[in-house]
Amino acid sequence: MLRIVAGGLLGGLLLAGSAGAQYGKVLFFEDFEGVTLGESTNERIGTSISENVATEPGTSSIPGVWSSVGPAGWTRDNAVSTYLGAPTVTTGVAGTGLADYGVDEWDGWNFANLDFWSTAAGDQDRSMFGATSNASGTVAVADPDEYFDLGSQNDAVNGGYYSTALTTASFPVSAGAVHGVGFDSSWRPEAFDDAALGDTYVNLNNQAVEVFVTYDNGVTGPVIDWNSDSASGGFKADAPDENLPADGSGPAFVAPAGVTSATLTFKLANGANDWWWAIDNVEVNDLTGGQGQVLFEDFEGVALGDSVNERLAPGANVTTESTGVTSILGVDYATQGVENAYSHSFPAGWSTDNTGTPGAGGGDDAYGVLEWEQWSVTDKDFWAEVGGSTRSEFTKASGAVAVADGDEWDDIGDPGDSGDLTTVMRTPAIDVSGETFISLDFDSSWRPEDNQEVALTAYLDGTPLELLRWVSDSSSDDYHASAVNEDVLLVVDTTGYSSVEFEFSYIGNDDWWWAIDNVQVRSGVIPEPASAALIVAALTAAGVFTRRMA
Structure with a gap:
């Protein structure tokens, strides 16, 4: 498990946890x-x-x-x-x-x-x-x-x-x-x-x-x-x-x-x-x-529609335009979309911004794979099947997951020649009035390559606080090695704030992916007593404390 601690004005605390369904006060x-x-x-x-x-x-x-x-x-x-x-x-x-x-x-x-x-x-x-x-x-x-x-x-x-x-x-x-x-x-x-x-x-x-x-x-x-x-x-x-x-x-x-x-x-x-x-x-x-101060989202409530470019052909899955014909061993076959595959709609209160992505939202299915031109909600098994390459190893997730996948996006029309897949996904505002700190816990699948990078930012009453940044450059202090099945936990000091939103951002270009599931925010968390003094001291000195534990 990867455990990360991030501090706001007054620091933070270490906690371990596991994602599940709706929780109340711990x-x-x-x-x-x-x-x-x-x-x-x-x-x-x-x-x-x-x-x-x-x-x-x-x-x-x-x-x-x-x-x-x-x-x-x-x-x-x-x-x-x-x-x-x-x-x-x-x-x-x-x-x-x-x-x-x-x-x-x-x-x-x-x-x-x-x-x-x-x-x-x-x-x-x-x-x-x-x-x-x-x-x-x-x-x-x-x-x-x-x-x-x-x-x-x-x-x-x-x-x-x-x-x-x-x-x-x-x-x-x-x-x-x-x-x-x-x-x-x-x-x-x-x-x-x-x-x-x-x-x-x-x-x-x-x-x-x-x-x-x-x-x-x-x-x-x-x-x-x-x-x-x-x-x-x-x-x-x-x-x-x-x-x-x-x-x-x-x-x-x-x-x-x-x-x-x-x-x-x-x-x-x-x-x-x-x-x-x-x-x-x-x-x-x-x-x-504390129910008004708790969020849980596993994306299972999102209605998934038929795929567009990720299509079925006899004996194969193909990535092609929705006109629907592919050639296999010199023979043309009609293709069809996969039912209950993906959506660009998100749960109530969630939002996305994809204005930096070439062609996003234009509906051109010959320029970038439509399923992946932004953060998407997709059936995990569908995503794993069309992409392969260890995507199936995201076993902490199940059902519907949120995916940003620069690798699959670039498979039609080379949109990456014009720019990067640049997409952000933001949670609803969460009431943290009177809370000293809250925890954010989610399951994550990350595979780095080239210039792909991601970030997670908390907006505390609109003020941004970057909680993590992962890059694919192994020489960088922010480098995060391949971790295709990981639990990520952060604790954020919310003293003096009334609301927080969390924003997940992705930039990639024919690289790999970042996928998440089981996003959980909890209030009233009790830390591990043996670690609290050390962590508060570290945060006072440095603002952010990061630690990995098996």
Whole structure:
């Protein structure tokens, strides 16, 4: 993920996030990147990574990969005795805390580098976590499969099942308000195939999940639950890489009257030598607060029309004039437009300016490919198919996306001989009255070439503040290497301003492209505490602070 911070008058703050649908005020966010990871204990390197006691001769630990200590205020419980109010098969994590029993790294909920977890555990689809979701870096993991690789669950002295819980730090809530709960999740189920403690607990394993909220008055409420029993209504099939959005379409709760704060508990219960559950990017949003100061746009509401120059021919896609005939191997074939392909209309309040582009708006389909003569809203798959060249790798986006594509624009009539594709796209004005700072988050696909460059500018009460500039010249300080599937996040100081608009500009000429999706503006964002002092200091000194994180 690329994380960029930009300051207005008073600086800004660092945040990590993930794009989704409409959000309200962010009350809580944790991506575990502030957790200090230490060396492994039982996942050791010999001839390969294998599970051994720490004193095993000929083995060594791996530095900087896991921790049992989470973010400030987070707690874990390896003595869990209930699931959905009923007793668990056995209490807690069998053999928890024993040096020679159970792999310490997976002794209940722990925090681990995602690559280390998938490699040490032999993958088995663990590496899929983060392929499409925003999971990365450090994640929280409960993995009974790996835990029982050192010692047996059937051990008459130390054996049993695996039940563990992880509870967040306290966060504010609003009584009567709907709160969306979001997180990235990796889950693989398994049930009824493990004996524990001989004949006492035979095949009772049903690895199950429960998330619940606990308010400051001690009252609890359900958020989600699922299990591994395919015959039950709560069964959840394999989902090794999933995002549960905090927009109300996913998990949510309504805070009762009289409460002001709460915690969330993530519980995995009744696991044996089963699989795992891992989470990242935990977020809670007040969906009824700050709605007038929030924007989300995924372009799905734009009605797409038929293509004009990007046409279908038998066995091929061709770029040609709309008169509709193309020659293939010496034979002329009629062509036709593609349905639901693109539009130059934008959502309400959005605007474009293409006056710098030769021929734009003139309707001449023999001079520049009409679909791409400006910022366009297009079906992602249509765009990828007609252009190829890694456009299909923009997997964070889906459905309709906004595209500025100088490469495809120049494919008819050489309009680039007369000038560049020069186009800007601007959001509606967003009310930021009373807000100290807001975040802008969007998915981005950028491929540089020659003189192509782009910029993103915030207009604060009409005053421009450039947030980013990417150029294709590798010798420039503004050079941005190819990043065809990226999440971009900026936080902007809005103190003293009443409105902001964001403008995306593109200049290119037979180069490549810039495409975006899932544009999200949020207010009331909580930064990562460990980074705030550093970032404020940097912004005070330099005005803009830029940082990349994996």
